[in-house]
Amino acid sequence: DQQVKQNSPSLSVQEGRISILNCDYTNSMFDYFLWYKKYPAEGPTFLISISSIKDKNEDGRFTVFLNKSAKHLSLHIVPSQPGDSAVYFCAASFGGSQGNLIFGKGTKLSVKP
Amino acid sequence: DTGVSQDPRHKITKRGQNVTFRCDPISEHNRLYWYRQTLGQGPEFLTYFQNEAQLEKSRLLSDRFSAERPKGSFSTLEIQRTEQGDSAMYLCASTRDTSYEQYFGPGTRLTVT
Numbered sequence: 001d002q003q004v005k006q007n008s009p010s011l012s013v014q015e016g017r018i019s020i021l022n023c024d025y026t027n028s029m030f031d032y033f034l035w036y037k038k039y040p041a042e043g044p045t046f047l048i049s050i051s052s053i054k055d056k057n058e059d060g061r062f063t064v065f066l067n068k069s070a071k072h073l074s075l076h077i078v079p080s081q082p083g084d085s086a087v088y089f090c091a092a093s094f095g096g097s098q099g100n101l102i103f104g105k106g107t108k109l110s111v112k113p
Numbered sequence: 114d115t116g117v118s119q120d121p122r123h124k125i126t127k128r129g130q131n132v133t134f135r136c137d138p139i140s141e142h143n144r145l146y147w148y149r150q151t152l153g154q155g156p157e158f159l160t161y162f163q164n165e166a167q168l169e170k171s172r173l174l175s176d177r178f179s180a181e182r183p184k185g186s187f188s189t190l191e192i193q194r195t196e197q198g199d200s201a202m203y204l205c206a207s208t209r210d211t212s213y214e215q216y217f218g219p220g221t222r223l224t225v226t
Binding site: 004032034036041042043044045046049089091093095099100101102103104105106 | 117119144146148153154155156157158161169204206208210213214215216217218219220222
């Protein structure tokens with residue numbers, strides 16, 4: 001039973017436009033959410049995060065929105081650049097003394113020049 | 114900050130052989146995690162350490178797998194009697210225990226023939 005779901009395996013966007021990557025979760029006990037970017041043959045790179053007590057967090061071109069009632073979060077990239085082309089993973093954490101991350105399957109973003 | 118390093122980056126082994134991977138976390142990070150990633154999936158949690166203590170193991174971690182972090186610094190993950198199903202990317206991540214954001218190494222890609 002997958003607790004974190006990314007239902008779109010891929011997304012293609014034109015350079016300069018907005019990229020919106022979506023993530024749904026099933027467990028309301030998650031208290032922290034993170035987005036990671038992964039290039040081939042590299043480990044995931046931390047991008048941006050949000051606490052469950054917030055509904056928005058922004059860092060430069062990246063904004064994460066959290067809708068707790070819908071158990072949904074999204075990552076917005078504006079404007080998209082060709083270097084953003086990568087696989088994006090959504091992850092969730094229960095926090096506390098353990099803190100392991102539960103990942104979705106990822107969405108492959110392609111930004112076309 | 115030199116980042117998380119893993120060695121080797123690639124390992125090809127024959128079924129039935131034992132393999133050992135090493136992870137060096139970011140120096141001031143006292144939490145260290147091991148994950149496994151297979152094609153088309155997100156990273157899946159295997160085990161984690163708080164300093165030298167192994168505090169949690171996933172049910173994915175069969176008795177052929179063992180992990181250590183003897184002095185609370187680097188960690189090793191050993192797989193005994195490898196099987197073809199062990200072929201995957203093995204990722205190590207570290208963090209401070211006051212933080213949710215985990216920082217990943219480049220991974221070790223294991224191929225069992």
